[in-house]
Amino acid sequence: MKDTMKDYQAYLFDLDGTLVNSEPLKAQALSMACKDYGVTVDQNIYKAVMGENWETVTGHFFLHAGISPSVSEFNLHFRTYYEALLSDQVSLNSGALRYIESLRAAGKPCAIVSSAASWMVEQILEDLAINHLFDVVITQEDVSKHKPDPQAYTFALHHLALPATAAVVFEDSSAGVLAGIQSGCDVIAFAHDFNGQNDFSQALQVIQNYDDLMPVQR
Template identity: 30%
Template structure:
């Protein structure tokens, strides 16, 4: 259900996905994947639906036609995404929210590679944390919990002591698989598709404060 005023969540640290959670990059992703789908005769809607929250190499490997080198194709798509920042914007209120957090208590965990993550975070004006886990840092992408578990422990906490902010099914599942509490952004999924999830539309109303060694996250009542 939508996070209501006074419904506070407690954690030691906060872990954030990037695309659809900190910033909107949907237009770029659609341009790149639709071109690739057309090149190989793939259904772009099926491809895009499956790509949400997943590493490029995982998506390309899944859909790559026989005889086509998936690694080379994934590298080419990554280059195209790094070169295209048109339409990338921060989610409303996110910059102010992140700046209110202690730097050592949050991290980014994204399916993008490090070069792409840097490009997009800079394009959206997102402040950079000390810890950013990207595609190169894990052996398995979301919904595998490796990325979130690794980020939590690098911050000095267990995954169960964190809140994972996510927008896509694969990422929400990765957070739960890690043992974290999840808070969804209603950017990729509609509110009616978020049954059973705590969710917010953006960051304009949400606040975080330190209390008894915890971060208390919620909407003031």
């Protein structure tokens, strides 16, 4: 049965995993980049660090691969693969487009609040042609502190000129949920195949499909 959710004034979405299926693609690109160093690494090890900062993610893969390249060098390999995978395979999670379009039709501001680099966010929004659906887009370069720090969400709220109590956050990682909670917002967690090890106990609700949410009344 669908749960009726409070009618918030604004809706703030993490991007990777939460709105789009990019986390498995990111895992695949990380594994492919390791292969360039002559090592085969199971992409599923990404599940243990999904949602962590990039230094932690790359360090996890370096440890399993037994390699020690510079992160900047490794990132060039990763970016080549990730851009190609995004262009070919990125898609919105089930029900996400219908849900966001219903919010926009009801006059609700929406924002992207991502810890990913700007180039990743920009490519996804452009590939899916959904830039126009968001009033505010916050990326890694816009803040000095990253999730679980709430800075990105408080920055988005500042841009929207709204208090935290007027907004709801959608996240798919422990760090993201904590960032949303610490910003003062309610949080909805999105569960998928790559985030089963994350803690969603503080989330108001956990969904696997945006159709699980009642549409905004209008």
